[in-house]
Amino acid sequence: MHKFFIRSFVSSLVLLFTFTVAAIAKDVKAAFVYIGPTGDHGWTYQHDVGRKAVEAAGFKTTYVEGVPESADAERVLRQLANSGHDVIFTTSFGYMNPTNKVAKEFPNVKFEHATGYKREHPNVSTYAARFYEGRTILGTIAGTMTKSNVIGYVASFPIPEVIRGINSFTLAAQKVNPNIKTKIVWAFTWYDPGKEAEAAKALIDQGADVIAQHTDSTAIVQMAEKAGVYAFGQASDMDKFAPKAVLTSVENNWGPYYVDRVKAVANGTWNQKDTWHGIGDGMVVISDLDSQMPADLRSKVKKLQADLASGKVHSFTGPIYDQKGNLMVAEGKTADDGMLAGMMTYVKGVEGDIPK
Amino acid sequence: MIIDINFIGLIIASIMASAVPLILASCGELITERSGVLNLGVEGMMIIGAISGFALMTVTGSLIIAIFGAMLAGVLISTIFAFLTQTLITNHVATGLALTIFGIGISAMIGKNFVGIPGKEFPVLFEGFKDTIPLLGPILFGHSIVFYFAFALPFITSYFLKKTKTGLIVRAVGDSPESASNQGINVRLVRYACILYGGAMSGLAGAYLSMIYTPQWIENMTGGRGWIALALVVFSTWNPIKILIGAMIFGGLTIIQFHMQAIGVRIPVQFLTALPYIVTIIVLVVISRDSRKIRLSTPSSLGKSFYKDN
Numbered sequence: 274m275h276k277f278f279i280r281s282f283v284s285s286l287v288l289l290f291t292f293t294v295a296a297i298a299k300d301v302k303a304a305f306v307y308i309g310p311t312g313d314h315g316w317t318y319q320h321d322v323g324r325k326a327v328e329a330a331g332f333k334t335t336y337v338e339g340v341p342e343s344a345d346a347e348r349v350l351r352q353l354a355n356s357g358h359d360v361i362f363t364t365s366f367g368y369m370n371p372t373n374k375v376a377k378e379f380p381n382v383k384f385e386h387a388t389g390y391k392r393e394h395p396n397v398s399t400y401a402a403r404f405y406e407g408r409t410i411l412g413t414i415a416g417t418m419t420k421s422n423v424i425g426y427v428a429s430f431p432i433p434e435v436i437r438g439i440n441s442f443t444l445a446a447q448k449v450n451p452n453i454k455t456k457i458v459w460a461f462t463w464y465d466p467g468k469e470a471e472a473a474k475a476l477i478d479q480g481a482d483v484i485a486q487h488t489d490s491t492a493i494v495q496m497a498e499k500a501g502v503y504a505f506g507q508a509s510d511m512d513k514f515a516p517k518a519v520l521t522s523v524e525n526n527w528g529p530y531y532v533d534r535v536k537a538v539a540n541g542t543w544n545q546k547d548t549w550h551g552i553g554d555g556m557v558v559i560s561d562l563d564s565q566m567p568a569d570l571r572s573k574v575k576k577l578q579a580d581l582a583s584g585k586v587h588s589f590t591g592p593i594y595d596q597k598g599n600l601m602v603a604e605g606k607t608a609d610d611g612m613l614a615g616m617m618t619y620v621k622g623v624e625g626d627i628p629k
Numbered sequence: 630m631i632i633d634i635n636f637i638g639l640i641i642a643s644i645m646a647s648a649v650p651l652i653l654a655s656c657g658e659l660i661t662e663r664s665g666v667l668n669l670g671v672e673g674m675m676i677i678g679a680i681s682g683f684a685l686m687t688v689t690g691s692l693i694i695a696i697f698g699a700m701l702a703g704v705l706i707s708t709i710f711a712f713l714t715q716t717l718i719t720n721h722v723a724t725g726l727a728l729t730i731f732g733i734g735i736s737a738m739i740g741k742n743f744v745g746i747p748g749k750e751f752p753v754l755f756e757g758f759k760d761t762i763p764l765l766g767p768i769l770f771g772h773s774i775v776f777y778f779a780f781a782l783p784f785i786t787s788y789f790l791k792k793t794k795t796g797l798i799v800r801a802v803g804d805s806p807e808s809a810s811n812q813g814i815n816v817r818l819v820r821y822a823c824i825l826y827g828g829a830m831s832g833l834a835g836a837y838l839s840m841i842y843t844p845q846w847i848e849n850m851t852g853g854r855g856w857i858a859l860a861l862v863v864f865s866t867w868n869p870i871k872i873l874i875g876a877m878i879f880g881g882l883t884i885i886q887f888h889m890q891a892i893g894v895r896i897p898v899q900f901l902t903a904l905p906y907i908v909t910i911i912v913l914v915v916i917s918r919d920s921r922k923i924r925l926s927t928p929s930s931l932g933k934s935f936y937k938d939n
Contacts, residue, residue, distance in 0.1 A: 312737060312744045312848040425891070458890045459898045465852040466843035467647065468883070474643045475887035478636060490850075491747070492843040514747040514845065625890070628898035 301539040303327055303531070304358040305336040306349060308365035315464055315489025315508045316525070320364045320387075322509075323527030330532045332539070342367025350375040354382045360538045362531065363387065373397055383543050385534060388434070390614065395545050400530060403551030404434070405441035405613070406581045407523030408485075409588040410559055410574055411505045412445030414520055415483040416453050417570050418503055425476030425484040426457045427469060427493055431627050433616045435487050440620045441588045442485055447622050455623055456481060466492035477502055494519050510560040521574075522560040529555055549610065553582035589613065594621040638767040640884065645768065646842065647880035648873075649779040650675070650834040650851075654858035655865070655872045656782045657830025662862055663790065664823035665803035667932035669725030670710055672855025673732025674828050678703045678835025680736040683846040684743055692751060696775070696836055703832020704825045706732060711824040714934065715817050721932045729855070737848045748844025773841050775833065782830075783869035790869070799823060803928030806935040816935050831855065864913035867926045871913060879909045 305324045309317040317338065328334050335358065340349050346368050353361050354375060360383040363372045369389035376384045376394045384397045392399055415424050424446060428435050443455045456479065458472045470492040473484050477500045484504045486493045491514040497504035498515035506512065506522025530550065537543040550556035559578055562571045580586035589608035593601045595618045602608050608616075619627060654671050661668050682699030686692060710728050713719045754777070755770035762769070790796040798819060801809040806816045838854070839846055857879065865871035882905035889901060917923060 310737060310848040312740055312846075314745050314845075314847050318744065456891045456893075458887050459902075460887075461898070461902050462852075464847065466845065466847065466850050467650075467838060467852060467854070470843050471643065471647055471884050472887045475884060476891055478639050478643070479888065479891045481891075490843070490847055491845050495747075495844060509745070625893050626895065 300333060301359045301535060302333045302335065302357060303535045303538075304353040304361045305334065306340050306346065306353070306361065306363045306365075306368060307336060307338040308340065308342065308367070309463075310338050311336070313464055313489060314491065317364070319508050319525040320362075320527055323531045324362075326528030327531045327535050330535070332535050340368075342371075344371075346371040347375055350384075351378070354379040359383065360385060360535055360543070383534075383538055390547075392545060392547065398534075398546045398548070400546075400548040400550070402525060402527075402556040403549055403588075404523060404525070404557055405437045405588050406551040407557045407559060408438045408442040409445040409581060409586075410577060411485055411521070411523065412442040412447075413449055413574060413577060414505075414566065414570065415442070415485060415503075416446030416448070416450035418520065418566065419450065419453060419483045421480050421482045422450065422452045422454060423480045423482065424453055424455050425473065425479075425481030426455055427472045427476070427484065427486045427488055428457055428459050429463050429488045430461065431459065431617075431629075433614060436619065436627060437613055437616045438487050439623060440616065443623050444588070444593065444620055457623065457625055459628055460488055462488065464489040466490040469493050470496045473497060473504075474500070491515070506560065512560065512563075517565075520563045520566060524558040524560055526556055526558045551581065552578060553584065595619065596621055596623065634764045635767065638764040640888065642767045642772075644877060644881040644884050645780070646772070646776065647884060648876040649776055650837050650842070650854055651858050651861060651876035651879060652779045652782060652873060653775075653834035653837065654831045654855060655861045655876065656786045656869055657827040657834075658859060658862050659786060659865075659867055659869055659872065660790075660799065660830075661823045661827035662931055663803045663867060663928050664799050664820045665806060665928050665930040665933065665935070666714065666820050666824055667721040667725065668707070668710055668728070668824060668827055669722060669859065670707070670728025670732065671827075671831050671859050672851055672853065673729035674703045674706055674831035675732075675835035675838075675851045675855045675858075676736045676849070677706050677732045678832030679839035679850055680740045680743070680835075680846060681832065682836030683748065683839040683844075684739060686749055686840055687743060687746055690749075692749065692840070695840060696833070699836030699840075700829040700832045703828035703830070703835070705828075707824050707828025707831075710828075711821045715820050715824070718934045718936060721934070733849065740846050740848060743846040744848075746846070748840060748846075751841045751844065773837075775837050775841060779837075780873075783873040786869040800928070803930060806930055810935075820935070831858075834858070861909075861913075864910055864917070866913075866917040866923045867928065868917070871916060874916070875909055875913050878912055879905050881905075882908055 307317045311321040324334050337349050340346050362385045364387045366388045369391050372384050372386045373391050373393040376397045386399050388401045389399050446453050460468050460472045469488050469490050473493040473496040482502045484497050486507050491511050494504040494511050494515035497518035503520050504518045506519050508525050510522045512519045587607040591602035591606045592604040595601050658671055678699040681702035682695045685698040686695035713724045714721050751773050753771050753773055758770040759766045802816050802819045810816050861872050861875045865875050886901035
């Protein structure tokens with residue numbers, strides 16, 4: 274509760290500031306609504322890096338951090354729309370309904386909602402990144418680099434985004450190494466360094482020598498560094514936190530999209546879109562590959578990266594079976610976006626059940 | 630999976646490492662509460678300690694300055710609490726809550742410039758002996774100085790309260806400030822000292838998180854551990870040894886539930902996640918059933934302001 278009060282207070286201050294700025298400026302102004310603090314060094318942090326890119330491109334921006342996914346979001350959105358912002362980016366799934374509701378009241382303001390699927394009004398666009406493409410690359414590396422054939426995976430919450438990542442990672446790892454096992458541990462948090470470190474430690478103690486993560490903090494790669502196993506960075510390049518452990522990172526790169534969309538608003542060319550960009554469009558970026566990886570693996574990964582970018586390779590190419598052996602994707606077919614968006618079953622080879 | 634004796638040693642060692650911040654903060658708060666002051670600001674003092682330690686380490690490069698700086702930061706912020714509750718006689722609960730809110734807010738503000746900077750490696754002691762003894766090797770050796778201090782602290786605290794004159798004074802002030810005052814004890818001074826000591830220990834607990842356990846700074850990184858430390862004090866019925874047991878059970882179950890998940894035990898994960906909280910409470914309630922002993926160790930004037938001007 275106390276967090277809520279602080280954030281409401283900070284939000285009000287930011288809004289007050291916004292009103293003042295709105296009175297003087299005439300240029301296109303963009304606002305960003307964040308679920309977490311910009312200091313999380315994860316999801317929100319990366320969106321804020323994107324916002325700074327918009328700022329660097331010469332536009333004025335505002336942000337409100339720590340906005341709960343509740344009626345509060347509506348209030349914040351309404352105030353931002355009222356105070357002269359031309360485009361508002363809402364950067365969490367739970368803002369879906371508030372965004373559409375407020376968009377109806379402000380037809381002249383453009384709304385961009387991240388990771389959602391509802392576009393009920395012509396001034397609402399949605400966008401998301403195909404992070405699973407990055408995880409195909411991580412899986413390929415993990416399957417090749419493991420010696421114990423046990424790969425640990427620290428997951429956050431059982432939602433399609435995370436399940437999709439686990440599946441894509443495991444499929445790729447099995448392709449290069451059919452003997453691997455993916456052990457999954459659910460931390461039920463997006464970031465709590467202590468808990469994440471404990472989860473990673475448990476996996477390492479049980480013999481995992483490569484750790485993947487779908488939580489935000491750098492605690493996991495640091496734990497891997499201490500234990501002398503490999504890991505992958507999440508959301509940003511985490512190499513400097515664990516130079517020996519981190520083989521590469523999957524970076525969330527929102528900047529180009531944000532700059533693009535804000536420019537479109539300025540030029541009057543903005544139109545409703547549903548964007549789901551991956552490696553090809555640069556929304557998902559693979560950091561430098563560590564030199565500990567053998568040269569042939571590095572060139573293989575480079576090629577895979579290029580093929581994923583061009584669309585020659587799809588992360589979910591059939592035949593894919595679920596854990597019970599039912600066919601999910603037929604041979605020669607690829608999973609369509611609808612299936613990917615609602616993916617809530619593990620593929621064959623993943624151990625355990627999805628928590629319900 | 631491999632269950633050998635060293636594997637068990639490794640698990641116990643990670644359980645102990647995760648219990649360190651809880652033990653430190655709880656033992657500090659225990660002294661504060663034994664003097665009759667209820668400080669709900671543990672979470673706030675911890676997070677201040679975490680950012681101060683990390684910031685000082687980054688800026689000065691000295692781990693010693695950082696550790697003592699974090700403790701000093703805990704002392705400074707608890708001075709605010711002490712001044713408000715002891716000098717201005719404000720309500721303990723409200724002031725403590727305010728301290729937590731203040732701590733979280735101000736740490737986020739200071740921390741803005743420290744996000745995304747890797748921490749330094751903290752030196753560990755007796756690393757070389759780790760493999761000399763099976764099972765006990767990883768438990769006893771290869772930890773930071775703060776780790777050893779944390780596991781000595783409950784025993785020191787227990788000795789201090791039971792066997793020393795100063796400990797007796799603290800308990801007297803917590804049980805009956807009026808009588809203590811009539812005996813010529815400066816109640817306000819004792820309470821000030823106990824609050825500041827609690828602040829120092831909370832600061833150290835925070836610094837352990839940001840400098841040793843997960844060397845980095847991110848907002849809210851204490852993740853509610855301050856509240857757990859507070860609960861441990863109450864459920865242990867103000868007994869430092871039981872704090873140690875409670876912290877070990879809590880840390881232990883958190884880690885064991887991860888191991889159970891990794892082994893593939895088919896228990897709902899949500900239940901496993903709730904397990905540490907449930908079992909810690911049950912165990913502490915069961916081991917503290919003796920109502921006579923509870924009455925003896927509960928500071929009877931806990932949370933009550935002392936008005937007499939001395």
